[in-house]
Amino acid sequence: MTRTSQRRPPHVLTLGEMGAGDKRLYVARVQAPMPLPPGPLVSTFFTLFVFTAGSGRGQHLEAIDLRAGDVHLVPEGVEHQPLDIGDLQGWIVGVDPLLLRALGPPWLPGQSRLRGDAVPAPARSLLVRGLLCLRPGPARVGRIEHLLAEMDAELRGRNWGAEIAAHALLALLLTELMRELQEHAPTASPLLGGLVRDALAFIEAHCLEPLSLKDVAAAVGRTPSHLANAIRHETGLTVGDWLREHRMSEARRRLRDTDASVESIASQVGYADATHFIRTFRRAHGMTPREWRERRRAAP
Numbered sequence: 001m002t003r004t005s006q007r008r009p010p011h012v013l014t015l016g017e018m019g020a021g022d023k024r025l026y027v028a029r030v031q032a033p034m035p036l037p038p039g040p041l042v043s044t045f046f047t048l049f050v051f052t053a054g055s056g057r058g059q060h061l062e063a064i065d066l067r068a069g070d071v072h073l074v075p076e077g078v079e080h081q082p083l084d085i086g087d088l089q090g091w092i093v094g095v096d097p098l099l100l101r102a103l104g105p106p107w108l109p110g111q112s113r114l115r116g117d118a119v120p121a122p123a124r125s126l127l128v129r130g131l132l133c134l135r136p137g138p139a140r141v142g143r144i145e146h147l148l149a150e151m152d153a154e155l156r157g158r159n160w161g162a163e164i165a166a167h168a169l170l171a172l173l174l175t176e177l178m179r180e181l182q183e184h185a186p187t188a189s190p191l192l193g194g195l196v197r198d199a200l201a202f203i204e205a206h207c208l209e210p211l212s213l214k215d216v217a218a219a220v221g222r223t224p225s226h227l228a229n230a231i232r233h234e235t236g237l238t239v240g241d242w243l244r245e246h247r248m249s250e251a252r253r254r255l256r257d258t259d260a261s262v263e264s265i266a267s268q269v270g271y272a273d274a275t276h277f278i279r280t281f282r283r284a285h286g287m288t289p290r291e292w293r294e295r296r297r298a299a300p
Helices: 097-102 111-115 121-128 138-156 162-184 194-206 213-220 224-235 239-257 262-268 274-285 289-298
Strands: 011-013 025-030 041-043 046-053 055-059 063-067 071-074 089-095 132-134
Touching: 025 138, 025 162, 046 063, 046 138, 071 162, 089 097, 089 138, 089 162, 097 162, 097 194, 097 239, 132 162, 138 162, 194 213, 194 224, 194 239, 213 224, 213 239, 224 239, 239 262, 239 274, 239 289, 262 274, 262 289, 274 289
Parallel strands: 011 041
Antiparallel strands: 025 089, 046 071, 046 089, 055 063, 071 132
């Protein structure tokens, strides 16, 4: 993708806009037309496409052909164009980066990268390498499709522990993708620059702590102004935007799943001032945290 000073700023796509509500995992069938805005996009979540039939086109750094059997990965923070899905059929999965981190070390590189230590290429590939198009063999494709169907059924159902079960299925799905990367694409080249990858990883790991642009810049060994410009240029978002998105995601989870007070949750997700947290939450959701919790609990 050619970048110019006059380029259209990317549209920031969130899981809520995709229809995930307050959940950290979104699964849906690919269908035409996809309700996405035109022009460049930056997603605040990790996206996975699995195509089971048909053909279409994608445009990132270069045009790519998509067909049945493709598994297409779009890491959060990478600018991309909406897919021209043509008559493609399959699945789309959106995953909050904090959920991926909660699944354990195999899914994300350790912070040792910031100290210059080596990280195995496959572990780095899945989430911080670039937009990858994998073409697994029939057996692995079959397992992936089965896991997606089970995940979708859990998220749509009302069984006890459905969300926990869906997260467990996601871990199995990621295992299949990691194995595919390790076996067939261990040297895929990244699209996000190393500086931005490291900064986003540091923000995800420390987003629930008091954190400033200066802290992130110090962690990656750059000046605050240099880092701010790099992140804004490559992702279309600021450090504050990424920090707020992660904190709001965790705040929604705690409002929904715990009885902790709003003031306590504010502190838990990195806000020393509860008033600031409430004001930020209202701007993001159109209502206060207490109102949001009451509406979720009143819903069927």
